[in-house]
Amino acid sequence: MDHQLSRVMKREGQLNLLSYIVILVLIALTGVLAFSALARLDLANIWLLRNDIVRVVFPGLLLMVILYMADQHGRLRHELVAIHDDLESARTELQGAYDRLSFAHRTAEIMASLTHDNGIDRVLEESVAYFGADAAAVVGDDVRMFSPDSVPRGDAQRAIMHVALNAVRAGEPLTVSASGSGSAAIAVPLRVKGRLDRVCCLWRQTGEFTNDQLEGLQLVARILEMSLENRVLLDEVREQLQGTLMALSNLVELRQPDYVNHSNRVADLSTSVGVALGLDARDVADLKLSAILHDVGMLEVPLDILSARRPLTAEEELLVKRHPVAGSRIVRTARFNDQIQQAVLAHHERMDGSGYPNGIRGDRIPLLARIIAVCDAYNAMISNRPHRPAMTQSAAIAELRSGSGRVYDAIVVQALQTVTGHGGTKVAKADVALMLEQVS
Numbered sequence: 001m002d003h004q005l006s007r008v009m010k011r012e013g014q015l016n017l018l019s020y021i022v023i024l025v026l027i028a029l030t031g032v033l034a035f036s037a038l039a040r041l042d043l044a045n046i047w048l049l050r051n052d053i054v055r056v057v058f059p060g061l062l063l064m065v066i067l068y069m070a071d072q073h074g075r076l077r078h079e080l081v082a083i084h085d086d087l088e089s090a091r092t093e094l095q096g097a098y099d100r101l102s103f104a105h106r107t108a109e110i111m112a113s114l115t116h117d118n119g120i121d122r123v124l125e126e127s128v129a130y131f132g133a134d135a136a137a138v139v140g141d142d143v144r145m146f147s148p149d150s151v152p153r154g155d156a157q158r159a160i161m162h163v164a165l166n167a168v169r170a171g172e173p174l175t176v177s178a179s180g181s182g183s184a185a186i187a188v189p190l191r192v193k194g195r196l197d198r199v200c201c202l203w204r205q206t207g208e209f210t211n212d213q214l215e216g217l218q219l220v221a222r223i224l225e226m227s228l229e230n231r232v233l234l235d236e237v238r239e240q241l242q243g244t245l246m247a248l249s250n251l252v253e254l255r256q257p258d259y260v261n262h263s264n265r266v267a268d269l270s271t272s273v274g275v276a277l278g279l280d281a282r283d284v285a286d287l288k289l290s291a292i293l294h295d296v297g298m299l300e301v302p303l304d305i306l307s308a309r310r311p312l313t314a315e316e317e318l319l320v321k322r323h324p325v326a327g328s329r330i331v332r333t334a335r336f337n338d339q340i341q342q343a344v345l346a347h348h349e350r351m352d353g354s355g356y357p358n359g360i361r362g363d364r365i366p367l368l369a370r371i372i373a374v375c376d377a378y379n380a381m382i383s384n385r386p387h388r389p390a391m392t393q394s395a396a397i398a399e400l401r402s403g404s405g406r407v408y409d410a411i412v413v414q415a416l417q418t419v420t421g422h423g424g425t426k427v428a429k430a431d432v433a434l435m436l437e438q439v440s
Contacts, residue, residue: 096212099216100212103126103216103219103220104216104220104222107126107224110122111223116227116228117144120138120144120224120227121146123224124136124138124144124145127202127217127220128148128202131202131209131213131216131217132204132207134147134148134156134203134204134205135151135156135160135202135204136200136202136203137164137201138199138200139160139161139199139201140197140198140199143157145157151205155205156203159183160185160201160203162176162185163176163185163186163187164199166187167187167188167189168189168196168199171189172189173187173188173189173214173217173218175208175209175214177208183206184204184207184209185201185203185209186201186202186209186213186217187200187201187202188200188214188217188218188220189221190221190224191225192232193229198228200217200220200221200224202217244334245289245292245293248293248334249292249296251299252298252299255298255299255301255303255307256295256298256306258383259295263291263294266291266292266372266375266376267291267292269375269416269420270287270288270290270291270371270372271284271287271288272419273371273374273375273412273415273416274287274288274368274371276415276419277367277371277411277412279367283339283368286340286368287343287368287372289340290339290347290368291372291376293330293336293340294327294343294372295323295327296327296330296344297322297323297324297326298323298327299326300322300323300326301320301323301326305319321348321356321357322357324345324356325357327345328344328345331344342366342368343366343368343369343372345357345369346360346365346366347372348373349373350373350408351370351405351407351408352406352407355373367409370409370412371409371412371415373408374400374413378396378400378416381396381400382396393420397416397422401413401417
């Protein structure tokens with residue numbers, strides 16, 4: 001189009017030049033005639049003006065040139081109008097493409113900021129408004145659909161299922177119109193790892209969907225596909241991580257019976273305390289992993305020391321107190337992040353500096369480690385031990401409160417009281433589950 005416009009502009013310049021030449025010739029002739037009249041010159045003797053052929057041909061040629069220029073200017077005007085129309089059409093297409101990309105970007109933002117299911121629900125709601133539809137849905141093993149209250153849900157669901165089935169059969173984006181009812185629907189298959197997994201659909205009661213709207217839905221579908229693939233990958237990573245945790249926990253349990261149950265209980269308590277303290281979802285997830293792995297360093301403590309029924313020697317106690325260092329090294333080797341490594345390393349540190357392995361105190365102890373320290377001590381107190389029976393929950397809380405601010409973090413102890421119902425309303429497990437779900 002740029003080449004066509006430059007060609008037209010070049011022709012217009014040439015016509016303008018020719019027009020200037022004709023005008024100059026006419027001005028020159030007019031000047032000659034005017035000068036001869038003023039000077040009283042006798043032009044009858046000039047051959048060109050006496051020659052009949054010249055007197056006939058010259059005006060004819062001049063008229064032809066003028067008509068030619070008028071015709072060319074008319075053609076140029078038509079071409080310029082056509083080019084203008086093309087430019088307007090291109091501008092409209094560009095604006096449409098920009099709008100579609102903007103909505104696709106909005107879809108990506110939604111899927112990145114919300115949990116997977118909540119993100120899909122929000123995308124469907126905004127798609128109804130953006131595409132001017134009456135219902136939007138993602139159909140797979142289940143159906144997630146949004147439609148305004150004013151739209152008959154049964155009609156919308158039947159139409160959505162119909163177009164979704166057709167899209168599955170076709171294996172490609174399509175538009176379906178119902179001539180009898182005047183309704184229309186569009187659908188785009190969603191593929192995860194190359195396999196057709198779901199179908200994204202729009203439906204309206206009256207009116208057709210345009211090709212641009214179908215293209216817009218395809219962009220939205222691509223974003224949803226990436227989100228679905230990311231979810232599958234995260235599930236695979238989570239399964240691998242869970243397998244790693246179970247393997248490590250089972251190895252420790254071979255040396256310390258009931259370790260899995262103990263670490264799981266500490267993890268549940270710790271995550272509830274983390275939620276009560278207002279930690280964000282990522283920190284709560286790290287806290288749970290740290291609590292599950294907090295004693296994994298016991299793998300490096302000799303079995304005869306762990307199973308000893310006698311008082312340990314000073315050297316043996318020193319070996320036991322090195323288990324947080326070993327645990328931190330193990331989780332680092334397993335590529336857990338630095339926050340988890342530090343929590344495992346410092347979970348036996350105490351607020352007054354009397355803990356181990358480094359004797360740090362106060363706020364220098366990572367918060368996740370302070371939480372695990374309180375929950376670990378509490379669960380140990382309410383569990384049976386070879387040298388003593390289990391304490392009651394109230395007695396264990398009283399013991400923690402006696403060391404609050406000196407041995408244990410006072411804020412964490414207060415949060416544990418809230419979590420266990422000894423100092424306020426208990427934290428619901430559903431709140432903890434929702435917090436952990438936000439991480440994924």
